[in-house]
Amino acid sequence: MEEQVIHARILRYSPGDKVSRVDMFVVPYSPGMTFQTMLRYIYENTDPTLAFRDYRCGRGVCNTCSIKVNGRVIRSCQTPVRAGVKVFLEPANDRIIRDLVVELD
Amino acid sequence: MSDYEVLKTEVLIIGGGAAGVRAAIGADNQRADVCLVSKGPVARSGVTPLAYQSLQAAFGISDARDNPDIHYQDTIVEGRHLSDENLARVLADESIPRALDLEKFGIKFKKQGEKFFQILHPGQTYPRNLVIVGGGFGLIYGLKRELQRRTRVRILEDFCVSHLLEDRGELVGAFGLNMRDGRFYAIGAKSIVLACGGYEELWGNSDTPPDSTGDGVFLGFKAGADVIDLEMVQYYPTVFAHPESLRGILVLYETLLEREHLDFRLVNNEGKEFLPEAPIPARDTLTRLIFTEIEDGRGTEHNGVYIDPGRSSKSHEEIDGLVNELLKVPDTNLKKLGIDLRKDRIEVCPAVHYTMGGIRINEKAETSVPGLFAAGENAGNVHGANRISGNALSETQVFGARAGKFASEYAKGRRHDSLPMRVIKEGVQEWKEFMRKKKEGIRSLVLRRELKRVMDCSMGPNRNEGGMKKALDKVLDLRQNALAKVAVTGGRVFNVDWRTAMEASTALGLAELVIRSALLRKETRGHHFRSDFPQTLETPQHTLVRRRDHEIGVAFSPVRRPDQ
Secondary structure, X not given: OOOOEEEEEEEEOOOOOOOOEEEEEEEEOOOOOEHHHHHHHHHHHOOOOOOOOOOOOOXXXXXXXXXXXXXXXXXXXXXXXXXXXXXXXXXOOOOEEEOOEEOOO | OOOEEEEEOOEEEEOOOHHHHHHHHHHHHOOOOEEEEEOOOOOOOOOHHHOOOEEEOOOOXXXXXXXXXXXXXXXXXXXXXXXXXXHHHHHHHHHHHHHHHHHHOOOOEOEEOOEEOEEOOOOOOOOOEEEEOOHHHHHHHHHHHHHHHOOOOEEEEOEEEEEEEEEOOEEEEEEEEEOOOOEEEEEEOOEEEEOOOOOHHHOOOEOOOOXXXXXXXXXXXXXXXXXXXOOOEEEEEEEEOOOHHHOOOEOOHHHHHOOOOOOOEEEOOOOOEOOOOOOOOOHHHHHHHHHXXXXXXHOOOOOOEEEEHHHOOOOHHHHHHHHHHHOOOXXXXXXXXXXXXXXXXXXEEEEEEEEOOEEOOOOOOEOOOOOEEEOHHHEOOOOOOOOOXXXXXXXXXXXXXXXXXXXXXXXXXXXXXXXXXXXXXXXHHHHHHHHHOOOOOEEHHHHHHHHHHHHHHHOOOOEOHHHHHHHHHHHHHHHHHHHHHEEOOOOOOXXXXXXXXXXXHHHHHHXXXXXXXXXXXXXXXXXXXXXXXOOOOOOOEEEEEEEEOOEEEEEEEEOOOOXX
């Protein structure tokens, strides 16, 4: 059986950059995977410089893991990712600190 | 532009959970100049938002026989006589006024008419837990709102303190990294409150968020403060062991396993039930029974055991109804993740839930270092060898308020107020050392993962000398050899790897102290179970760790009885 993967494009921005860029990651799917565990996979295995909020409560309470997926704000720890999908990830609001990390309300 | 900032305050609070925020309010009440720094966003990080709804205070509403004397007795008896009895006294007496403060701050409690609704939890002689609407999140959200009303308090979030600064033996401030702008900060302070929570994240199996790495305990230790009873770690018997996205989420086993509820069964990888006939054992025993199955090779693929709905005596319809009615795995979308509790067996394992050890304090929340205070889970000698439900949140309020008040008094009485450039430069230098060597090498998360494996394996609910000595060797090896090879890449702003490297360094240092304390305690007491020393000694004693120059001293220390 062909390995199931997720194609994730992530908007990257660091302070001082004139423009943002988009990086593409191919992530192997595992059952029960959420957007949070997918980001963690990328940080642990592919790109140590990815900035995202990983102090998540994992229970949908703190909302620090909010990101925009295909234009819609979701809580990444509560949203399963499906095998084979292509997704575009952006910060949840315009007050970007770096990559997917924003100032929270 | 220099790469560091210098700030000044009177009282510096480190930690943005229930204890830290209450300390900030307490210090502001004394009209001190206050700065609060938090490793994550206040009210959205740490353990408080995940706490359950219980805060213990002996109002004696549900049962008029209850009073603070009985709260005090319950705390020390259930703490297996290892609580500092003077602290237990303060906790029992002041939970009542501190709960009333919370109401004034706008935090809502479940009420019956005008009066608090109180429920009984294990370890309480009479029903004593107040029920906070919205649980831990409701509490910390309300506290944060109160803090924001006090506009003089300065708040820095996403701020990691690396060490406390001293000048000629006096505490003068703290040094750290502000993740938001990627710059180092030296904060001059006349007094400091440590309120950074516990150290559950030294273990892999835990039900806490990833930031609970015991930073405050290790900061205090490095500054010379006495650290107490670090081996005392409270387990919760069942959390999800799998899948990864649910790891560490509590599974309310009482509801699932009780005969009169769902009547599901705990089974090992051979499909065998291993609990004795009803009733379900108490938490410490249940934890050990599950752990023994896993340790003896009868665990699941992900080092757990199964909760199996297949053998329930209930009909499908009954199960369906009861799952909907009783089971609140908070907010997790089990079904979306492909798990149906009615049909699927789930993998569960015991997890570290609360750490009783920490920095030793007295009734004024003072540590053994002048000007340094500690409160909440960061402090150590309040609960002894076992903590009863509801006392964790009470402790944050009682000792948070005291720490804030007495830290202000200390600051007001201190004339000396300088943060010499030499001290700042030393701080910057230390950081640069730490970060310089690191272009290529080991990822710090590999160290953290390795430490977790060692702690789960040898520092779990069943401990023995041989296993712990091996664990100590491994931890020392990681500390002395691997830590220097840690690599960190990327920019300065919100560099997750930098923070992970700091946390790995703290966790490895603290793990050594935890294991040394556990080796010293050659008895079984509360949550410290020694298979090689199963008896409980007649006279309880604290284990005490203290830094003197570069030596670590581990020794026993007597438990303080009233007014000692």
